[in-house]
Every structure is written in C-alpha cells, then in structure tokens.
Amino acid sequence: MRTTVQDVARAAGVSVSTVSRALTGGSVSPTTREAVVAVAHRLGYQPNRAARGLITGRTGNLGLIVPDLRNPFFADVAKGVTARARAVDCGVFISDTDEDPVAELEAIATLRHNTDGILLCSPRAKDAELLAAADPQNTVLLHRRVPGLSSVVADIVDGTRQAIEHLRALGHRRIAYVSGPEDSWAARQRLTGLESLAGDGLEILSTGSVAPTFDGGVLAGDLVLAGPATAVLAYNDLVAMGLLHRLAARGAVVPERMSVVGYDDISLAGMSHPPLTSVAVPKDRAGAIALDLLLGRAGSMTAAQGAEVILPTTLVVRASSGVPR
Amino acid sequence: MRTTVQDVARAAGVSVSTVSRALTGGSVSPTTREAVVAVAHRLGYQPNRAARGLITGRTGNLGLIVPDLRNPFFADVAKGVTARARAVDCGVFISDTDEDPVAELEAIATLRHNTDGILLCSPRAKDAELLAAADPQNTVLLHRRVPGLSSVVADIVDGTRQAIEHLRALGHRRIAYVSGPEDSWAARQRLTGLESLAGDGLEILSTGSVAPTFDGGVLAGDLVLAGPATAVLAYNDLVAMGLLHRLAARGAVVPERMSVVGYDDISLAGMSHPPLTSVAVPKDRAGAIALDLLLGRAGSMTAAQGAEVILPTTLVVRASSGVPR
DNA sequence: GTGAAAGCGCTAACAT
C-alpha cells in the first residue's frame, strides 16, 4: 500500500490536518512544517491527486486536444504546452482526434469533467458545435477564433502581408497562392490578408484549395508551373515542401525559376532543399500562453473573460525565395 | 454543480448503489437498469473518474513519457498510443522530458502514483535508474530493453541486416555507418547487427557518433565523402536527411555517387530529395501493443510477467539507394 | 434485486 497522510501523520506524531497544512502551505509552525516535510520525504509520500481533486474541485490537470500529433505544427504546440505544464506542476491529458470533428467533440465532453480546463486545437468543428460543447469558463482555443471563447492565435493577416511584401520587394509581380481547406479559420485568415495586398501592379493568382499536406503540395506544383507566376505562397510548410519536391522533379530550379514561401516555419523548413522561406508562427509560445490563460496565470487576463491573444508572426527568409530570373 | 449519482438516484427513484450497479454492470433487473440508464443519459450524467478511482484503486489513465514530441519518431509512437487508448476509453497523460534524464525519472515518480501504468520511452536514463524508479508491475518500456522490465521493441538487428544486404545486393562493398549516441540501447543494437555482417568481401566503415539530428547528418556528410564508401547507413532518418542535404550541397549525386539508407522510416522519409530508403520500424503499432500489454489486454501476456515483445522491421526501398557508379 | 452504510485519501471548516 502506498503511503498516505495517515502514515505521515503517525510517523511525525501529528494529526492529518497538520500534515495537510504543512504540505500545502497552511499556517503551521516552522518547526512542525520542517519535521513533517522531512518525514513525508523519508516515507516517499506522494499526495493522491484524485483524492485531493475530489475535495478541492480542482484536479491539477488539463486537457490538450489536437487533430494530429504527427503534424509538426501540433507537435510544436504540444511541446509548448507540456513544457509550461511541467513548470507549473500541472498534468496534461492528450487527445489526438485524428482530424475527426466528431472525435473532437467527444474529447471535449470527456475532458471537461475530468480536468480543470481544456486547450483546444479544433480546426474542423463548426463554431456553433464548439460553443455548444465547450465551457467558455475553462476552454482556450488555440490557433482559431470563435466569438464567445478565449483564444490564442497568431497574426496571420500580418504574416501573409510580410510574405507578399518580401516577394514584391524581390521583384515578383505575379504571385501564386496555394490555398488550404476552405472551411478552416486559418485558411480564411490568409485569404483576408491576401485580399488587401493585390492591385498596385501586383497580381495574386489562386490555384485553388489542396489538402494541407506534402501530397497536396506535389499536386499544386504542376498547377503553379502552368501559370505565369514567378513565386508561390503555400498554405503551410508541408504544402511548400511538396511544391519544392514537384518543382525539382519538373526541373524548375528554386528560387531562380520559382520562389517558394511556406507558412508556419515548422522545424522541417530548414531541412528542405533549398531551405524554405516561411512565415514563423509562435507555436510553442502560443501553447504556453494558452495554458497560462487557462490557469489564470496570465496577469489580469483570464480565460473566463473571453480573452483574445494575438501573437506576432515573423517572416524567416531562407534560400527558397529570390529575385525572379 | 454537475450531476452525481445522487441526482440520478433521486430522479430515477432508486438508491445510489442501484445506480452504480446499473451503470457499471452489477446485478440489476433489466427494467431498473434501463430506467436508470435513461435517466442518467437525460441528466447528462458523467461519472467522476477521480472519485471512482479513489475506491477502485484504478484511475483509468496511463502515463506516456517521451523525450521529445517534436521528434517524428516519438510523435508516431504517441499517435499509436493515443489511438488505442481512445478505443479502450483510457486517458493518456503525456510527459515530454525534453531529452533530460532527470526529468524522465521525475516524470516516472509523478505518474506512477496517478495512473494505472506507464509507457516509457527513455533512451537516456541508465538501466539501474530505471529499475529503481519504475514499478515492474505496471511499466512498459518502449523501444528499449532493460532486464526485469516489460518492453516492446523492434527487431533492430534484423533491420540492420536487411539494410546492409540490400546495399550489398546492389553491389556496394564499402559501406559507411554513421553512429548515434553511444549510450543508447538502440544505437548498441545497430552496432550488434553490423558486427555479424562485415567480412566476406564487405567492409563496414564507421564514421563515429554524431548527434541523432539533421545537423548531425550534415556533419557526417563530409566525413563520409572523405572516405572510400559508396553507400552509407545512417543512425536514423533525421541523420540521413542531413546527409542528403550535405551531399547535395557538395555536389555528390544520390544515389549515383553515394547511396543513403536511413532508419525508422518516419513520415518525412518519403518527402526527402531523393526519397529515402529506410528501415521501417512499427512505431505506432509498438505504442498500441505496449498499451495492451500494460492493461493486460494482450492475450496471456501481462506487463507483470516481464514480457518482451519484438516487432519485425522491414526495409522500405526508395530512390536514395542504387547501384554504385 | 435492492437499499443502507462504510470508507477510498484528502482538505476545510470547526473546535480547542
């Protein structure tokens, strides 16, 4: 049997409440506290979180819901969350929904009752579904905004602007855009950013939507080459890498024949050939901030207040973008 | 306040024990069960797992400890675990130790008391440390073997053999091996596999250890080119990708000038240029099997018995390997 | 088959 407060109390010659107080920071005499802590340590006492949660109403755990851990973007988010969680001694339940909106909703239902709050990456579910399933009091949306819920997002509109301005400065006048899933919030944001940029001698040519994957990028490669564009902005880095792959296969040299800019700046971006210019999104920082928001650690802001944090994006210039030939 | 057994009992006009029995499969009359279930559903009752765990001694949760979620290898493992966990309605605590052996041990200490068991990916900690920190009864090691603990590993020795035989069949007679961290179990396994293969007209040239990362591979690229090898087996795919990168930069065409074979077959392997030949390790399946072992669902085998599962590896041939020029 | 009651390990009143 594992050691309980009872055991510690007996061994230390005090009552259980004194033990509890000594360990959780109640008012105890310094001497007693010291003694209790020593005994607890000697006995290898570890408080039973379930029992504590039963009475305090707080579990010390939170839930993190992501569509796909294999996606480097969400792996980074998860990394940011777990790192911060470890620092504040908070457990993290992970739920990979496999890109299934139904699973997302189920995960919310399960986790909201067994955690102190939920960090939610839900690109697929509808606004209304989210509003119905989630408790605004202790849910923070990551990389998506829904009115009525707290959220931490990146300034995608500005990131898009930076990418296009970069290409324009290099001399590009016709830029292709490979769009992602039309129903995604992030995809719409990119489009919003693009809209205000066209004109003034600059043409944005949409190739239409592809899957936000490497294969989607491969597909888009041919579409882009068929058009007059000298540069292409991809929905995300995975798509951009598919593009690079296809362009290489078709003999189109990057960046001489075609400049390629990705989005998100996942760790792979620096490993492509050539290394990928990309709009950096603070993924792990977003995760850490969302956690702080949820736990009410983020200064005056609280998840309950429907806070909306917007983090800056920055363009990282690598070798995949250059002056047009 | 959320609905409890009390609420359901009152609404259904029965006692709490009947509700409990009806919901957990005790002996109740079919009529009562139906009624109780209906009421519970109507009230949106969700059992409090903490309270249940307090009495049953089982939490319905398990812990998954990985060194780095950003590493595609462990992302795959985590994916396999979470997918299976969802199927058996089991919560998963995730702990990313950031490659820190001390954090690994801490995570074990925390999780072993708050879960039904631990799935442990711990390449760094020493055997003795692991044995001291982990409970053999409910710990399963993933991709590492320590006597006295249950484990699920891949047949690395055979995978190495397949890779080398493949290269030998292509006509290579001098093959470089880029080694990984010397203290790692997986690294030693690869070496073991290699030992039995050299000789008989085949020369294995070790370049020494590098970091098991893209940058490590970049570094190794020059070492390999400086030697007489016509092919190289990398410690893992990340290293292989760094190799590809450096070889391309040095103008060494793959596979004509140099064949490259990776290890693990992470999803990126198919995205490199050229696509990478790699030894496929069943990562997500290993995760799922480890979970079954832990929960005693894997037939006759139980974690408690110190089971050692070895999963087969298979070489996936892509474009990075070919006949020497 | 069903209900009453005990108690899992812990914290938070309430006493002292």
Next chain:
DNA sequence: ATGTTAGCGCTTTCAC
C-alpha cells in the same frame, strides 16, 4: 498552532 470531524462522489460489502 494544532486536532477533530465532516464530507467530496463513488463503489462495495452487508443486510434484507
């Protein structure tokens, strides 16, 4: 400052 006691929500004897 410390001890006593009542639960948190649930399952599980033990009666009936």
